[in-house]
Amino acid sequence: MLGTGGKPEGVSHVGLTAADLVAARGREPAAVTRVYAAYAPALFRFFLAAVGDRPTAEDLTGDVFRSAIEGLPRFRGPVEALGGWLFRIAHHDLSDFWRKQTRSPGITPLHDTLDEAALAAGADDPEELAIQRIEGDRVLAALRQLSPDQREVLLLRTAAGLTAPEVAAIVGKTTGAVKALQRRGLASLARVLGVANDTSAPEPLAGSSEPAGLTSRVEGG
Amino acid sequence: MRRRKELSDKLDAALDGRPVEADDDLDPLLETAAKLRAALEAIELDPEAAERHLGMVLDRQATVVPLPTRPRPQASRWRRRVAAVALAAVLTVLPATVASASALPGEALYPVKLAVEQLRVTAVSWSSTREANERIKITDHRLDELNRLIQLNAADRIPAAIVRFKQAYVDAQQAVEDAVRDSGDPSKARALEGKLAAVRVGSAVALQRLHNRLDQGMLPASARKAITAAIRQVPVTPGLVMGIPQPIPTTNGPIVTTPTGPQTTLAPTTTQAPTTTQAPTTTQAPTTTQVPTTTQAPTTTTTTTTMPPEVGDSPDQGGGDGGGQGSSGETAPTTP
Numbered sequence: 001m002l003g004t005g006g007k008p009e010g011v012s013h014v015g016l017t018a019a020d021l022v023a024a025r026g027r028e029p030a031a032v033t034r035v036y037a038a039y040a041p042a043l044f045r046f047f048l049a050a051v052g053d054r055p056t057a058e059d060l061t062g063d064v065f066r067s068a069i070e071g072l073p074r075f076r077g078p079v080e081a082l083g084g085w086l087f088r089i090a091h092h093d094l095s096d097f098w099r100k101q102t103r104s105p106g107i108t109p110l111h112d113t114l115d116e117a118a119l120a121a122g123a124d125d126p127e128e129l130a131i132q133r134i135e136g137d138r139v140l141a142a143l144r145q146l147s148p149d150q151r152e153v154l155l156l157r158t159a160a161g162l163t164a165p166e167v168a169a170i171v172g173k174t175t176g177a178v179k180a181l182q183r184r185g186l187a188s189l190a191r192v193l194g195v196a197n198d199t200s201a202p203e204p205l206a207g208s209s210e211p212a213g214l215t216s217r218v219e220g221g
Numbered sequence: 222m223r224r225r226k227e228l229s230d231k232l233d234a235a236l237d238g239r240p241v242e243a244d245d246d247l248d249p250l251l252e253t254a255a256k257l258r259a260a261l262e263a264i265e266l267d268p269e270a271a272e273r274h275l276g277m278v279l280d281r282q283a284t285v286v287p288l289p290t291r292p293r294p295q296a297s298r299w300r301r302r303v304a305a306v307a308l309a310a311v312l313t314v315l316p317a318t319v320a321s322a323s324a325l326p327g328e329a330l331y332p333v334k335l336a337v338e339q340l341r342v343t344a345v346s347w348s349s350t351r352e353a354n355e356r357i358k359i360t361d362h363r364l365d366e367l368n369r370l371i372q373l374n375a376a377d378r379i380p381a382a383i384v385r386f387k388q389a390y391v392d393a394q395q396a397v398e399d400a401v402r403d404s405g406d407p408s409k410a411r412a413l414e415g416k417l418a419a420v421r422v423g424s425a426v427a428l429q430r431l432h433n434r435l436d437q438g439m440l441p442a443s444a445r446k447a448i449t450a451a452i453r454q455v456p457v458t459p460g461l462v463m464g465i466p467q468p469i470p471t472t473n474g475p476i477v478t479t480p481t482g483p484q485t486t487l488a489p490t491t492t493q494a495p496t497t498t499q500a501p502t503t504t505q506a507p508t509t510t511q512v513p514t515t516t517q518a519p520t521t522t523t524t525t526t527t528m529p530p531e532v533g534d535s536p537d538q539g540g541g542d543g544g545g546q547g548s549s550g551e552t553a554p555t556t557p
Contacts, residue, residue, distance in 0.1 A: 037336050058274075062273060136259065189253050
């Protein structure tokens with residue numbers, strides 16, 4: 001289980017043991033596979049929702065997994081802390097990704113790639129699924145309108161299933177700040193999605209860790 | 222200010238699944254969080270990507286496909302040629318996930334194969350027809366593994382392979398039933414049922430082959446016990462063993478015949494659990510998506526996992542009742 005919070009599918013029910021951890025350190029294929037099956041889906045959701053591009057999200061997921069398996073001998077925590085550790089790597093990789101993106105412009109528009117991903121995932125799906133996907137796209141598009149801090153906190157809470165203190169440790173903020181970010185993030189999201197007429201002001205983008213150029217691209221995309 | 226902090230705390234507690242009192246400020250936030258979770262959960266990792274990722278890590282160690290253990294006597298020219306090609310393949314270091322596709326139970330990469338299969342099922346679970354097709358494929362893989370183990374005379378691994386195959390069959394059967402119900406398209410239904418029937422026929426042939434090997438003494442006598450137990454373990458067994466009418470081993474009480482017990486042939490009678498005669502699997506395993514355990518086995522000992530079973534139990538609990546393969550409440554799952 002990643003944390004005591006949410007239970008994203010494919011993450012918390014796998015139940016890795018300390019023995020799995022030891023075996024994965026030794027690159028035992030079964031254990032490595034169990035670690036992958038436990039965390040890769042959540043990592044992928046985290047990255048795809050953050051960057052909006054399926055191939056990039058897949059690459060980032062693979063990179064985190066490889067780094068994690070290679071770095072596992074250095075991981076000293078209990079197996080329960082493995083999720084937090086993996087998402088700390090993911091957080092750093094995502095920051096690196098944004099940094100590289102600002103240096104080399106030419107990022108694909110996020111809307112297009114997300115739509116493409118959604119289409120690829122369910123090309124010949126029935127109507128019902130199509131409606132669900134449209135709703136899912138709408139939510140993810142709305143998520144991209146949040147400040148990067150809000151977005152990442154919400155993703156770490158919902159996609160990764162980490163607790164507020166775990167998220168705080170990863171993003172380098174206090175637990176209180178994380179709680180406030182998630183409240184403001186959800187309030188903004190609710191407003192964009194038309195769930196409620198929240199009157200509180202949206203969190204300003206200032207102070208964001210994401211490059212300004214990218215922010216404007218995301219918002220403009 | 223204080224109200225906002227309280228709201229933040231309540232929201233955090235609710236997101237953690239702790240009980241909180243509902244209020245007008247909190248509800249829309251929770252509704253939004255639920256929407257976000259649903260959107261995220263709809264995102265599936267492509268199984269191809271998963272294979273790549275696993276390959277990146279596992280390929281760091283050279284992965285060599287194991288050789289079949291013993292050469293065949295009187296190999297034909299054709300067989301020798303196949304063997305040569307196989308040997309060439311064996312000497313090649315394959316990517317782990319490619320190699321895992323041919324892994325057999327008991328081999329290091331077998332769990333990778335199972336994980337990739339599971340990812341494939343998850344990836345198509347939005348469509349019951351696709352899921353059914355995927356599960357039939359998996360059943361076919363299990364049958365292939367069983368055939369290969371029989372060919373290798375790997376007596377110690379055959380019982381577990383039988384149980385895995387039967388479990389896969391139960392899952393596939395349930396998935397086909399779901400797909401038929403959902404689609405309402407008779408041609409699709411026929412296609413799926415036809416595929417499943419083909420697997421069933423294949424299983425009958427495989428088990429006949431196994432029976433022959435046991436009779437010919439190519440497998441140790443002790444294996445008969447464990448194999449018999451494995452065949453009896455899951456309710457779907459009789460249907461699989463009996464398959465459909467013709468290629469069924471009907472003499473000498475094939476696999477079910479125990480070393481000491483009577484010659485229990487393929488009597489389809491269910492002596493112990495007559496109330497579950499028809500299609501127990503459909504009612505027992507309502508969810509076949511992820512969790513391999515079947516739920517609720519009212520009168521039978523259904524609850525196998527996809528893991529190797531304990532096959533060391535008494536093999537002959539059904540030996541005296543004349544039930545043969547049809548004993549222990551086992552019933553044919555899809556007998557037309």
